[in-house]
Amino acid sequence: MEGRISSVQSMGAVDGPGLRYVVFMQGCPLRCKYCHNPETWxxxxxxxxxxxxLCRTVTRYKPYFGESGGITVSGGEPLMQADFVAELFEKLHREHIHTVLDTSGAGSLKDAEKVLRHTDLVLCDLKFTTEESYRENCGGSLRHTLEFLKLTEKMGIPVWIRHVVAPGLTDTAEGLLAVKTLCKAFSNIEKIEWLPFKNLCVPKYKSLGLQFQMGDAPALSAARLEALLSETE
Ligand code: SF4
Structure with a gap:
């Protein structure tokens, strides 16, 4: 079947282990205030x-993947095209290529299960830790992410949590501690990746005629992130 793809990155090094072919799917049901990829909405x-x-293209890169690399399907929200991603992952597994799904877990559990059957590792974006802040800042529900995480645990799939630390939204030690506490409830979460907010996406918003909800908020420095994390230990 056909999938709608926003863009690809042939050799990504930050979306999962090793070198990876990264596919950004088109379409997202959320509207996170700090979103870096509004062109995927x-x-x-x-x-x-x-x-x-796509399977044929990715297979050509197999020699570069080494022991730990493979494909990462991100977005947008890849679960909006679950049937396509499930088919792609199934075909790539036949080629012995490692599959990573980067998702917020938004969508139906039935769709998620189809994809997870062929997924080796999940990168799960845990955006906020209360229903209220999730709704206010992303226009979605934390419940979906938590139910999705429960499903990954039931299916025994390892998860890396990703959390954007954004000025004025999530840059407090209490907030980071709440993420850590929530993650402890899941036995399959292997690590948390803290992603400092960047504002390099401003020109994209301008060219799309969209307003960036973070205004002129500064990027979050590595030093500030380190200081916040040290307060959570
Ligand atoms: S989940 Fe949020 S950050 Fe990711 S593409 Fe959608 S709106 Fe952007």
Whole structure:
């Protein structure tokens, strides 16, 4: 079947282990205030490819993946095109290529299960730790993420949590501690990746005629992140 793809990165080094072919799917049901990829929001746009075509392309990069690399499917929200991602991952598994799903868990559990059957590792974006702040700042529900995480635990799939630390939204020691506490409830969470907010996406918003909800908020420095984390130990 065909999938709608926003862009690809042939050799990514920050979205999962090793060197990876990263696919950014088109379409997202959330509207996170700090979103870096507003061009992925629309379910239109991007280009279409079949799972077979993309599988053939990714397989050509296999010699570069080494022991730990492979494919990462991100977005947008890849679970919005669950049937396509499930088919792609299944085909890549036949080629012995490691599969990573980068998702917020938004969407139906039935769809998620189809993809997880062929997923080796999940990068789960845990955006906020209360329902209220999740709704206010992302326009979605924390409940979806928590139910998705329960499903990954039930299916025995390892998870790396990702959490954006954004000025005025999530840059408090209490907030980071709440993320750590929530993660302790899941036996399959292997680590937490703290992602400092960056504002390099401002020109993208301008070119799309969209307003960036973070305004002129400064990027979060590595030193500030380190200081916050040290307060949580
Ligand atoms: S889930 Fe990702 S792509 Fe969607 S709005 Fe949030 S940050 Fe942007």
């Amino acid at each position: 629309s379910t239109q746009g991007g280009t279409t490819q079949t799972a077979d075509e």
